[in-house]
Amino acid sequence: MPQAQLLKYLEGITAEGHIGMDCSVVPTRHKGLFLISTTDFFYPLVEDPYIQGKIACANVLSDLYAFGVVDCDNMLMILGVSEGMQQAEKDVVTSQMIAGFNDLAHEAGTSVTGGQTVKNPWPIIGGVAFSLCSEAEFIRPVHAVAGDVLVLTKPLGTNVVTNVHQWLEHADRWSRVANITTEEEVKRGYEMGMQSMSHLNRNAARYMLTYGAHAATDVTGFGILGHAVNLAGNQNADVSFEIHTLPLIRGALACDKV
Amino acid sequence: MPQAQLLKYLEGITAEGHIGMDCSVVPTRHKGLFLISTTDFFYPLVEDPYIQGKIACANVLSDLYAFGVVDCDNMLMILGVSEGMQQAEKDVVTSQMIAGFNDLAHEAGTSVTGGQTVKNPWPIIGGVAFSLCSEAEFIRPVHAVAGDVLVLTKPLGTNVVTNVHQWLEHADRWSRVANITTEEEVKRGYEMGMQSMSHLNRNAARYMLTYGAHAATDVTGFGILGHAVNLAGNQNADVSFEIHTLPLIRGALACDKV
Numbered sequence: 001m002p003q004a005q006l007l008k009y010l011e012g013i014t015a016e017g018h019i020g021m022d023c024s025v026v027p028t029r030h031k032g033l034f035l036i037s038t039t040d041f042f043y044p045l046v047e048d049p050y051i052q053g054k055i056a057c058a059n060v061l062s063d064l065y066a067f068g069v070v071d072c073d074n075m076l077m078i079l080g081v082s083e084g085m086q087q088a089e090k091d092v093v094t095s096q097m098i099a100g101f102n103d104l105a106h107e108a109g110t111s112v113t114g115g116q117t118v119k120n121p122w123p124i125i126g127g128v129a130f131s132l133c134s135e136a137e138f139i140r141p142v143h144a145v146a147g148d149v150l151v152l153t154k155p156l157g158t159n160v161v162t163n164v165h166q167w168l169e170h171a172d173r174w175s176r177v178a179n180i181t182t183e184e185e186v187k188r189g190y191e192m193g194m195q196s197m198s199h200l201n202r203n204a205a206r207y208m209l210t211y212g213a214h215a216a217t218d219v220t221g222f223g224i225l226g227h228a229v230n231l232a233g234n235q236n237a238d239v240s241f242e243i244h245t246l247p248l249i250r251g252a253l254a255c256d257k258v
Numbered sequence: 259m260p261q262a263q264l265l266k267y268l269e270g271i272t273a274e275g276h277i278g279m280d281c282s283v284v285p286t287r288h289k290g291l292f293l294i295s296t297t298d299f300f301y302p303l304v305e306d307p308y309i310q311g312k313i314a315c316a317n318v319l320s321d322l323y324a325f326g327v328v329d330c331d332n333m334l335m336i337l338g339v340s341e342g343m344q345q346a347e348k349d350v351v352t353s354q355m356i357a358g359f360n361d362l363a364h365e366a367g368t369s370v371t372g373g374q375t376v377k378n379p380w381p382i383i384g385g386v387a388f389s390l391c392s393e394a395e396f397i398r399p400v401h402a403v404a405g406d407v408l409v410l411t412k413p414l415g416t417n418v419v420t421n422v423h424q425w426l427e428h429a430d431r432w433s434r435v436a437n438i439t440t441e442e443e444v445k446r447g448y449e450m451g452m453q454s455m456s457h458l459n460r461n462a463a464r465y466m467l468t469y470g471a472h473a474a475t476d477v478t479g480f481g482i483l484g485h486a487v488n489l490a491g492n493q494n495a496d497v498s499f500e501i502h503t504l505p506l507i508r509g510a511l512a513c514d515k516v
Contacts, residue, residue, distance in 0.1 A: 023372065024332060024334060024371035024372030025371075026331060026332040026371055028331055028390045029329070029331065029390065030288070030291060030390060033288060033291075033390070035293075035331055035332055035388060035390060037332065037334060037372065037386070037388065038334075038372060039297075039334050039336055039372070039373060039374045039386055040374050041374060041376050071287070073284060073286055073287070073293055074282060074284045074293055074295060076282060076295060076296075076297050076386065078297055078336070113282035113283075113284055114281065114282030114295065114296065114297070115297060116297045116298050116299060116384070118299050118382070118384075120378070121379055124376070126374070126376075128295070128297055128334065128386050130293060130295065130388065132286045132287065132288060132291070132293060132390060
């Protein structure tokens with residue numbers, strides 16, 4: 001959904017803080033403790049349902065990590081089980097998505113203790129992550145000042161490479177990029193994208209706390225520009241972000257221009 | 259999804275406690291405090307998107323209330339925006355669903371502070387609710403003993419009346435129930451169902467704590483039988499539930515037999 005439209009729908013919601021940011025932070029009835037929570041999903045952009053599950057889990061946790069939260073206390077899993085599959089296929093795909101999500105949650109030192117299942121035309125998996133934190137255990141991403149350095153922890157272009165990888169199966173679409181990339185480059189980019197997306201940003205969260213980062217966000221559905229504008233707009237100080245050097249998955253830029 | 263199949267998918271998940279119950283309960287790093295959380299959804303079974311939003315919110319909170327949790331600390335909203343609607347229709351429906359969810363959250367003394375949006379063929383709305391509780395502020399629903407009385411806080415038959423209400427628009431389907439009910443009865447049942455489903459069970463949660471209830475569950479997608487079997491199976495004691503007198507929305511029973 002377009003970002004502007006989403007924000008329009010959410011106008012009616014009056015939350016304290018910054019509703020466009022990655023996590024919700026609410027003070028609890030227990031003094032000095034904040035409940036930090038987020039929910040996110042991942043669509044079947046990759047062919048391997050196990051990896052889809054891992055990416056979905058990394059995607060949810062990434063929101064916490066963008067707040068400098070290192071320890072997730074608990075996760076819920078939300079599962080869209082495909083109605084368009086045969087039973088045997090559905091069993092394998094669903095079980096593999098769950099396994100991928102669950103395994104990465106354990107790697108992150110947390111666990112999945114509940115959730116909900118819905119029927120959907122395509123398989124979808126997402127979840128909820130929360131952490132109960134004292135003020136020192138997280139960073140509100142609103143303190144950027146002039147002179148701060150922006151760091152990107154993963155290469156851009158994952159959306160492009162997963163899309164172009166699907167084009168390998170469609171001759172007419174593939175013909176649009178056949179002269180600017182190769183099957184080998186696309187497959188390599190796709191592997192790199194899957195690996196990157198299923199990699200936890202937990203160390204980045206640790207470094208944020210260690211080095212007193214001023215702000216952060218995770219770059220997902222709205223792209224680098226959408227998320228940068230959103231992050232800049234949420235700063236207490238009047239700042240503008242200058243983004244000049246972007247790490248990219250090889251081949252993604254050329255294909256993105258098609 | 260059939261309950262048995264769902265439980266099969268979830269076999270790989272090793273959570274402490276009872277994964278089939280309404281909420282997840284996890285101890286936090288902060289002594290004596292538990293994070294109680296749940297997620298749930300509601301489909302467009304009713305025609306009014308505002309009521310759909312309210313029902314979705316009541317449905318999520320109902321899981322907390324079934325654990326005797328009176329105060330929800332925070333909610334997230336999960337929104338499926340329909341791809342099958344014209345823009346103007348989509349704007350109205352989405353805004354109304356959000357407003358309904360949000361209004362009922364406020365009525366429940368909590369608020370929505372975040373969430374996520376996904377594209378979907380049909381409009382769907384759900385969310386996440388959590389509460390940070392000390393041991394005295396909630397009830398683990400596993401302490402039923404022989405002699406306990408079962409109390410149902412809402413009438414059954416909401417699924418039937420919402421379905422039959424849709425049949426009013428389909429002459430061939432309506433003909434199957436035309437001789438056992440009337441349009442007036444169906445409309446009355448539908449109104450009652452909507453009112454019932456969008457009504458908070460918060461007082462029931464208060465009474466659970468006041469009178470030391472031993473166990474509870476909310477009766478939703480799996481029906482009274484599915485949820486009763488699940489609840490009975492999760493008890494520490496070896497109990498069986500005898501359900502003999504069921505409050506029903508008028509007309510629902512006859513239609514259910516068609």
